[in-house]
Amino acid sequence: MSATTNILVCGIGGQGVMTATEILSEAAIAEGHDVKKTEVAGMSQRGGVVTSHLRFGARVLSPQIAPGAADLLLGCEAAEALRWAHYLKPGGLALVNDARLVPPVVELGLFQYPDDPIGEMRERGVRAVSFDAASLAEELGDLRLGNTVMLGAIADQLPFSADVLLDCVVKRFARKGEAMVEANRLAFAAGRAAAQAATPATA
Amino acid sequence: MAAVMPAPASSRLLMSGNEAVARAVWEAGTKVAAGYPGTPATEMMEQLAGYPDLYTEWSVNEKVSLEVAFGASMMGSRAFCAMKHVGLNVASDALMTLTLTGVEGGLVIAVADDVGMSSSQNEQDSRFWGRFAHVPVLEPADSQEAHDMALEAFALSERFQVPVILRLTSRICHVKGLVTVGERVELQPAGFAKNPERWVMVPGHAKRRIPLMHAREQALREHSDASPLNAIEPGSDRRLGFITSGPAWMHVREAFPDAPVLKLGLSYPVPLAKVAEFAGMADTLLVVEEVEPLLEAELKAAGFKVHGKDFLPRSGELAPEVLQPAVARLSSGEQPPPPESAAALPPLFPRPPTLCASCPHMGVYYALSQIRNLTISGDIGCYTLGAGHPWNSLDSTISMGASMGVALGMDKGRGEADKNRKILAVIGDSTFMHMGMQGLLDITWNRGNVTVLLLDNRAVGMTGGQNTPANGRDIRGNEAPRIDFRKLVEALGVKPERIHEVDPYQLPVLFKTVRDETKVDDVSVVITNRPCVLIEDFTPFTPYVVLDDKCTGCGNCIDVGCPAIHVTRRETVVKPSGKEVALAFTRIDTAACTGCGLCVQPCAPEAIVHYKPAGRVIPVVPA
Numbered sequence: 001m002s003a004t005t006n007i008l009v010c011g012i013g014g015q016g017v018m019t020a021t022e023i024l025s026e027a028a029i030a031e032g033h034d035v036k037k038t039e040v041a042g043m044s045q046r047g048g049v050v051t052s053h054l055r056f057g058a059r060v061l062s063p064q065i066a067p068g069a070a071d072l073l074l075g076c077e078a079a080e081a082l083r084w085a086h087y088l089k090p091g092g093l094a095l096v097n098d099a100r101l102v103p104p105v106v107e108l109g110l111f112q113y114p115d116d117p118i119g120e121m122r123e124r125g126v127r128a129v130s131f132d133a134a135s136l137a138e139e140l141g142d143l144r145l146g147n148t149v150m151l152g153a154i155a156d157q158l159p160f161s162a163d164v165l166l167d168c169v170v171k172r173f174a175r176k177g178e179a180m181v182e183a184n185r186l187a188f189a190a191g192r193a194a195a196q197a198a199t200p201a202t203a
Numbered sequence: 204m205a206a207v208m209p210a211p212a213s214s215r216l217l218m219s220g221n222e223a224v225a226r227a228v229w230e231a232g233t234k235v236a237a238g239y240p241g242t243p244a245t246e247m248m249e250q251l252a253g254y255p256d257l258y259t260e261w262s263v264n265e266k267v268s269l270e271v272a273f274g275a276s277m278m279g280s281r282a283f284c285a286m287k288h289v290g291l292n293v294a295s296d297a298l299m300t301l302t303l304t305g306v307e308g309g310l311v312i313a314v315a316d317d318v319g320m321s322s323s324q325n326e327q328d329s330r331f332w333g334r335f336a337h338v339p340v341l342e343p344a345d346s347q348e349a350h351d352m353a354l355e356a357f358a359l360s361e362r363f364q365v366p367v368i369l370r371l372t373s374r375i376c377h378v379k380g381l382v383t384v385g386e387r388v389e390l391q392p393a394g395f396a397k398n399p400e401r402w403v404m405v406p407g408h409a410k411r412r413i414p415l416m417h418a419r420e421q422a423l424r425e426h427s428d429a430s431p432l433n434a435i436e437p438g439s440d441r442r443l444g445f446i447t448s449g450p451a452w453m454h455v456r457e458a459f460p461d462a463p464v465l466k467l468g469l470s471y472p473v474p475l476a477k478v479a480e481f482a483g484m485a486d487t488l489l490v491v492e493e494v495e496p497l498l499e500a501e502l503k504a505a506g507f508k509v510h511g512k513d514f515l516p517r518s519g520e521l522a523p524e525v526l527q528p529a530v531a532r533l534s535s536g537e538q539p540p541p542p543e544s545a546a547a548l549p550p551l552f553p554r555p556p557t558l559c560a561s562c563p564h565m566g567v568y569y570a571l572s573q574i575r576n577l578t579i580s581g582d583i584g585c586y587t588l589g590a591g592h593p594w595n596s597l598d599s600t601i602s603m604g605a606s607m608g609v610a611l612g613m614d615k616g617r618g619e620a621d622k623n624r625k626i627l628a629v630i631g632d633s634t635f636m637h638m639g640m641q642g643l644l645d646i647t648w649n650r651g652n653v654t655v656l657l658l659d660n661r662a663v664g665m666t667g668g669q670n671t672p673a674n675g676r677d678i679r680g681n682e683a684p685r686i687d688f689r690k691l692v693e694a695l696g697v698k699p700e701r702i703h704e705v706d707p708y709q710l711p712v713l714f715k716t717v718r719d720e721t722k723v724d725d726v727s728v729v730i731t732n733r734p735c736v737l738i739e740d741f742t743p744f745t746p747y748v749v750l751d752d753k754c755t756g757c758g759n760c761i762d763v764g765c766p767a768i769h770v771t772r773r774e775t776v777v778k779p780s781g782k783e784v785a786l787a788f789t790r791i792d793t794a795a796c797t798g799c800g801l802c803v804q805p806c807a808p809e810a811i812v813h814y815k816p817a818g819r820v821i822p823v824v825p826a
Contacts, residue, residue: 012554025217025379036345039219039377047766048556062457063345063378063450066524083551103554107761107770108593109787111552143794 004057005033005159006065010084011076012101014046016147020074021052023151024158026168028056031160036063047103051084074154076146077101078130082117085126094126095153095195097133097146129153131194137187145187152191162192209254212386220349220375223382224313225250227353228283231309232390233257235275237268239637240666241287242322243376244315248285249669252678256387261669261678264603264637265290269297272310273366277402279393280308281357288316288327289602293638295332298366300404302336303412305364305419308392309357313369315376318493319520322665324583324600326518328495329370333471337420340368340471341432342449346380352468354385355432359469363419363426370470372493374450374520424472432468435481443530444485446478446498446509451491451521458523459530473501482507489533491526494518558588560767561743561799563660563733566707567629568594569763569801570714577721578613578624582606582639584631585664585735593764597629606630607642611651625721626652632659632673636686640695647696647726654720655728658707659688660735668738692728707731710804711826736797744798745818749790753810756786760802760811767795768802 007024011017018039025037033056053065070088075081075096088094096118106113114120118130131153137145148169155162166188173180209229210216218226224247228236236259238248252259262268265286272282286294291314298312314332317323333340341356343349349371356367400408427433438444440461447455448467455464465481467474482488490499490511499511514529515521531539558565568589571577581587581597582605590597599609610628617624630639635657646653661674670676675685689702701723703716713731720727734740749760751771760768774786791802793814800821803811813820 013556022217022379029217029381035217035379035381037217037379038374039379046557046559047554049554060380061453062523063374063380063453064520064522066522079551080554102769103552104557104761104764104766104768105555105592106552107768107787107789109773109785110592113552 004055004060005072006070007054007072007074007154008051008065008070008084008087009054009074009076010049010051010080012046012080013048013050015050015076017050017052017076020076020147020150021054023168023172024054024154024165025056026171027158027160027165028054030164030168033057034060036060038063049080049083072154072157074150076133076150078117079114081128082114082121085121085124088126092127093157094121094128095150095157096121096128096130097150098130099132099134129195129198131191131198133191136190136194140183140186140190142183145183148184148187149191149194152188152193153195155188155192156196209387210384212384215381215383217379218346218350218382219246219377219379220343220346220371221246221315221377222250223346223350224285224353224369224371225254226382226384227350228311229254229257230385230387231281231354231357232388233283233357234280234308234390234392235272236260236283236285237262237271238285239263239265239268239290240663240669241290241315242666243317243373244285244287244290244313244371245666245669246376247313248678249667251283259678261671263672265294266297269294269301269312272312273297273301273306276306276308276310278308278395281390282308282310283313285313286315287323288314288329289323289325290314291329291332292327293603295336298332298336298338300409301366302338303404303409303416304402305412305415306360306366307364307396309360310366311353311356311360311369312366313353313371315371315373316493318372318374321373324602326494328493328497329368330471330497331495333368334497336366337416338366338368339363339423339427339469340370342370342468342470343375344450344452344466344468345375346378346382348468349375350382350384352432363423365419365423370449372450420472424475427469427472427474428476430469430474433474433477434466434468435477435484436464436466437484438463441485443487443489443534444481445489445491446481446502447491448498449493451493454521454523454526455491458526467498470498473498475505478502478505478507487533489514489530491515491521493521555591556588557766558585558764559736560765560795561736561741561797561801563707563731563735564589564658565764566710566713566799566801567656567658567731568596570710570717571596571627572762573714574718574721576624577627578621579627579629580606580610580613582628582630582634583665584634586629586631586658587665589629593762602638603634604630604638604642607639607646607653607655610653610655611642611646611649614651614653615649625654627654627656627717627721629656629658631664632657632661632688633663633671636672640691643692643697643726643728644695651726652724653726654717655726656717657688657692657728657730659730659732661740662735662738664735664737668735674734674738674740688730692730697726697728701725701727702730703727704730704732706824707733708799708801708821709824710801712824715826742819744800745820746793746796746798746814747791747800747803747811748793748814750810750812751788751790753808754788755808755810756788757807758785758787758789759805759807760789761787763802763805765802767792
C-alpha cells in the first residue's frame, strides 16, 4: 500500500457508516497514524446516500479521497458499492454487503435497481468480495451486529493486525456489558471468515 | 443533557472541526454561546451544550443569537455564536451596526459555508461579510486549526475590540482529525460601563464611530501582514505559486507538495505586504479560494498579476482532482486526460433523502397530492422534501420563513388565469418561530387569502431533532416554557374559527380540513400535532403487514411515499376496455414500520393489517 491508506465506506443513512468509519479511525490512531475522516456531508435524515472517507498515514493533508485513489471500498449496500466503485484505484478491493435496500423512487417505478450490482462491479474490473452481513448478524441474534460483521470483513486488508481493529470494537461495546462484547466478537469473526472465504486471488 | 467532563488538557482527540471549535470556545472562558441549528454548523452549539461553566442556548434565529452574544460582550464577557452561511444573512442587520460599536468581551461569530451545497438552498461565500462589515476573517484548514484559531479569534477580538468571523466550510465542520486540546481559562467579566456614545447608535454617535472603524481596519491590516497565521511556505518548484486559504490549502499541499504556497489563515484584511514578498518567489501565481474570486479581485486591484477563476471552477470544493487538471491547463494550455480508475461511473438510480416511516409530514403531503388546483409556497426543513416524489407538492422554497410572504404575494399578484387557484403555505414549527411569524402577521394585517399549514413536529427535524420552543425543552433538554401555537396565531390576527389542530395521521380529517379551509376567502391556519419520529416524544405504534392474498396490486399505498413499503412483484393486466393497467403488489418492512397507519387508509381491499394484534394502535377517525 502507498504511504497513505485510503478507505471509502459507503451505504445509506441509518446503516451506521459513520460509526464503522469511526472505529476504523480509532484503530489507525492506536497504530500511531495521523487520521482524517469525513463525516456525513449534508442532511441528517435517513435513507439518503452516505459516504465517509478515511485516510491515514504519517501525515494526512486533504481529507478527501480522489476518484481512482481508494485502496479499499467498504460497501454496506450493494448498489451503493457500485455507485462508488470508481473511487477504487486499479487493483483496489471492494468488500460488499450484498444487501439490496430499495428506495421509494424505485418502488414508485421511476428508476430501476440494477439486477446484479456486484456482478456489474466485477464486469467493470473491480475486485469485489461479497457476503450477506445481515444474515450473519441475524444468525447471531441481532441485525445491528451487521456493522461489526463489515468491520470483520475488512480486518485482514488493513496495514495492521486485525486484532487492533477488534480491540477497538470491543472497547466501543465494553460499556454495554459482556454479552454485547461477546456478540460483537462473534460478529467480527463471522465477517472475517466470510470475507476470507470469498476473497479472490490478488489481480 | 448531563454536562460532560471535558477531556484533560494536552489530550489528543479525534474531533470534527465543529467539536474542536466548541472545545476552544469552552477553553477561552466564554460565558455565553448562542446559535440556531443549520448544516454544517449545528454541532458547534450541540457540543457546547454538553460543556459545564457556560450559558448556552438555541436562539429562535441567528439574528437573536448574535444579539444575545453581543449583549454578553457588552457586559465584558467572552461570547460566541454559531450559524450556517444563510444564518449570517439574517444576523447581518445586527452585525453591520455592532461593527461600529465594537465589542468589549471577545465576540466570535463562527459561520459555516456549505461549499458544494450538500444541504442548503444556495452557496454563499461568507468571507464577503469581512469586507462589508470591516471585521477580520479567520479561515482554519483542519480541526486543529479550527481549535487554535477559535482561541486566537477571542484574543484578536479583544485586542482590536472587534467582532471576529471564524469562517468554516463543510470540510472543516464535518471532517474529523486529531486535535491537541488545552486548558480552560477562568475570566472575570470587566463589568458594564455606561457609555451611550459608544453603545447607542443614533446617527450623531454612529458618525463618530465610522472613522474609528476605519482606523481599526487599518491597524488590522498591519496586524495581518505581521501575523504568523499568514505564512509563506517556500517550495522547490517555483514555476507556480499558490495563494490559498481554508481547506483549499490542504488540497493544494496534497496535489502540489513542491510548490511555494502563501497560506492565509487571517485572510481579511489581506496581507498585501506579505503577498508582495511571496510574489517574487514564483513565476506565476494562482489564487485557490472557495468559492468566490475575492482575494483574486483584491490582489488584481492591488496590481498583482494572478490567475484564479479563469482556470478554476466558480463553485464547489477545490479538491485535488479539481485542482490538478486546472493547473495542467494553466501550465500547458491543454486539457489532460481523466485519471485512471478501476471502474467508470455507471448510470444508477438516485437515492435522495426520504421522509422517515411514520413521519407526520407524509400524511400532509399525501393529502395535498390528492387535492387539485393548489399552489403551495414551501419553506426550509424536512418538509421541503414534499417537493419530491411521490407528492410533488411544493411550488417554491426560498429562505427561512419565506413561505408566508411568498404566499401573500401570490395571492395579491394573481391575475385572471389564477383566480381559482387555492394558495397555501407550508411551514414547520421551528421555521415559523425563526422568521415565519412576521410573515403571517403580514398576511392577516393585509387581508390575504392564504391557507397556512403549520407542521408542528416539536423539533428542528432536518438538522437532527434539536429542541425548540414547541417542545418545552431547552438546548440542554431541561424543561422550558412551551409555546401554544393556537394562541400565538390567534394573537397574530387569525380568527379563532379559522384555526384547526389536526392529527396528520388521520387522512380523512386532514383532507377535509384543508379542502374546506382553502374554500374560505380568509386566512386559515391548520396546525398538525404529531412529533418528529426521531425525538423522544415519539413512541412507535404496532407495525403493519400486507396480506399477500388480499393485495390487488393497486399501488395506492406506494403513493403515500413511505420508505417501509416495498414492491414484491409487478404485473400488467388488460382491462375489458382494452386499457393496460400496471399493478404493483407490495409488502411492508415490519422492522422499519412504526405503525402510523397512513398506508392503511387508501388501501381499498383492506389488505394491510397489524403485524400482531393489540399493542399501541391509532384508530382512524372519520372526517
